[in-house]
Amino acid sequence: MTRFRALSALGWLPASQAVVLIVSLTTFAILSRLIGPVAYAQFAVLAFVYTICALATDLSAMGYLLVHGDTPHHRRAAWKSALTSAACGLVILLIALLALSFAPLPQGPPGPVNMAVLGTGLVTQALVQPLRGRMMIGRSYARIATSDVIATVIAYGITVAIATRSASVTVLCVQLALTSLLRLVIFAALSPRNSRGPRTSVKSDLRDGLSTSVDPFRYGLQVMPLNVASYASRSIDSGILPLILPATAAATYSRSYQLIVTPITQVQLSLGGAIVERLARHESSTPEDRTRFDKRLWTALHALTFTAALVLSVSASLIQKVFFGPGWFHVDLMVASMAALLPSLALSSYMSWKLQIRADFRHSIVNLVVLMLVPFLAILLAAIAGTTGAVIGLIVGALTQAGCLAVLHRKFLPVSLRAALAQIAIEWLVLAALVFVRLL
DSSP states (O other): OHHHHHHHHHTHHHHHHHHHHHHHHHHHHHHHHHSOHHHHHHHHHHHHHHHHHHHHTOOOHHHHHHHHOOOHHHHHHHHHHHHHHHHHHHHHHHHHHHHGGGSOOTTOOOOHHHHHHHHHHHHHHHHHHHHHHHHHHTTOHHHHHHHHHHHHHHHHHHHHHHHTTOOSHHHHHHHHHHHHHHHHHHHHHHSOSSOOOOOOOHHHHHSTTOGGGOOHHHHHHHHHHHHHHHHHHHHHHHHHGGGTSOHHHHHHHHHHHHHHHHHHHHHHHHHHHHHHHHHHHHTTSOHHHHHHHHHHHHHHHHHHHHHHHHHHHHTHHHHHHHHOOTTOOSHHHHHHHHHHHHHHHHHHHHHHHHHHHHOOHHHHHHHHHHHTHHHHHHHHHHHHHHHHHHHHHHHHHHHHHHHHHHHHTGGGOSSOHHHHHHHHHHHHHHHHHHHHHHHO
């Protein structure tokens, strides 16, 4: 009964992401008709730079709490980490946006308004981490879910209202920043004040009394490549392709990613904190219990993503008609290509969760290099063969990335390497066939 109640409570997170997904898709369909492809191509570059700057300075204050526990010492350390991330990230973002003034952006330099909006979003995104981490440790999943939904609904509603009066890229920047700002305000109102949550640190359980010596900055630097890889591997191509492909093709590529990949990854990210917390607990359990939990997680993750990929790929033509307005090209092909990425991204999420527990810099760097294969191939082949090359790069990269992750991190696999590779190959063949049919 206790386990059932825990699972029921955890269900708040994917349920909230389902609501967020519905709101996001509705807003997407509206904004795609109010704001043209060129503005979206501009935003793809700005959003890429914004997120890279955020992740490159993210010391993972939330992850630190999830792995090491919610104690007064750890809370203070987490806030120092979050404030450092916010300050460094803001400085680097402003420098990067100033540098973009010399880049051939579709709509020219970012401008001071967009810079101020994006800077606000980055700072609030960093500061919400300790608050979310404490609520995740306390398993206040209903509060977290409610906060996410309220912030999303309000931010997207305001964005649509602004878009009816202005069709500039600033509208999209406001949506990004306002969502983070609202989350910070709501989490601050709902977060526990002085209560002490359950200890989650494996190190604390095994070496009691040493937990206060854990350095949050060292932990953050060790897992930073995981954070960068998680985003860069999925979005560096969207940020660079507007400089290579025609604006309409690059915008379709970027929006297809946001429509197909982002919702699935958002569900995984919403559960990520809870999963890392549980993985940390299972590290000190028996090998049989740990393996059983890992297998259940592996099976559920792949079942979700492969099923979603099939449905999305088969429905690509319908998605084109419903969610894209006139002036968008290659949508059917892009949607099917993005769907083929999903199983590979599921595997990368699983490995990232396991590596956060290990917090080993060398393994984090290896993970970063492997995850860069997909965007590297997409960019390289786009420069050679245009839009078709970008699609082929996605498909080939998906198989290569998944295979390399399985081989290099095989000790983290809950199944044999042979079984994992067979599963990867079968899923890839089915989804790749649906893409290549469209290329013929």
